[in-house]
Amino acid sequence: MKCFHYHWWTDKVEEMEAWYRGIGFETRQRIGRANGEMREFNPPLEWEDFRQDDVQFRIIEMVQGRMNITFGQGKRDRFDHIGFLVDELEHDEVLKNAAHLGWRVDEGERRTFISTPWRFRVELQRRKEAVGSEAFPSLARLELNIDRPGRLSALAELLEAEAEDKGETCLIRSDDWEILLSREQGFGLESVEIRQPASFTATDPVGVLMTSTI
Template sequence: MKLFHYHWWTDKVEEMEAWYQGCGFETRQRIGRANGEMREFNPPLEWDEFRQENVQFRIIEMVQGQMNITFGQGKRDRFDHIGFLVDEEEHDEVIKNAAILGWRVDEGERRIFISTPWRFRVELQRRKEAVKAEASPSLARLELNIDRPGRLSALAELLGAEAEDKGETCLISTGDWEIQLSRKQEYGLESLEVRHPAPFTGIDPVGVSIASIT
């Protein structure tokens, strides 16, 4: 099971794409509504070629190494979900765990979403082509702020991972990645640590702090 993905809704889609391109990410696709119909605005198209159409983007997908980042048009910044690349055995185990927890499962043709009690969702992705073959960068650690009640270690039970639960914080981990959930007044993704050979720190347009580790 690989932590590889996260998604935002934001009114800063163009700024997000430009920022992540500056970090070496490649834009894989842009899909949005213009003049009442859904269309693709994929590269090699540039923003100046469709900006005047006032496209409401459903998704812009960016990839680099083992990371896949998506965002879509929203009225404000709102974190939506994290994603895991899983094999068939892992997929079946997580679905079984979701049923035990009583969490909602939405099953689609391409992917599955599981709703947690804390507003964010968990995506299960089985398509290996969702990530590139390059080993880096990859997601090593993710910190999420939670503003609703609920036993934080339940996420570890869903994923079959280890949990160090201290009440107000819970560290969920495997040998490959860590997720820290913290109870705070404001909900959202706070920070990331990314395995990357080059040193890097920055804050993206929606306020997520990103730092590289070796």
């Protein structure tokens, strides 16, 4: 199970695409509604080719190395979900854990979403082509603020990971990634740490701090 993905709704979709392209991500697809119908605006099209169409983007997908970042049009910045690449066995085991926890599951042919009690979802992705073939960058750590009640270590039970539960914080750890949940005012993804050889520190347009580790 690899942590590879996160998704935002935002009114800054063009700024988000430009920012992630600026640090080396490739735009894989753009899908949005224009003139009452859903259409693709994928590269090699650029923003000047469709700006006049006033597109409401459902998804813009950015890929680099073992990371896949997506965002869609929203009225404000709202964090939606984190994603894991899984095989069939891992997928079925996580669904059993979700049923035990009583969490809602929306199972699809290629990906499944599980609703947590904390306003974000967990995506289980079975398509290996969702990421690139390069080893770097990859997601090493995510830090999320949680502003609703609920036992934070339940996420570790869902993902069959280790948990260091201190009540107001819970560090969830696997061999490949970490997720830190903190009980704070305000909800959302606060920061991510990526594995890559070069040192990097920057903040994206929705306020996520991105740093690097070797």
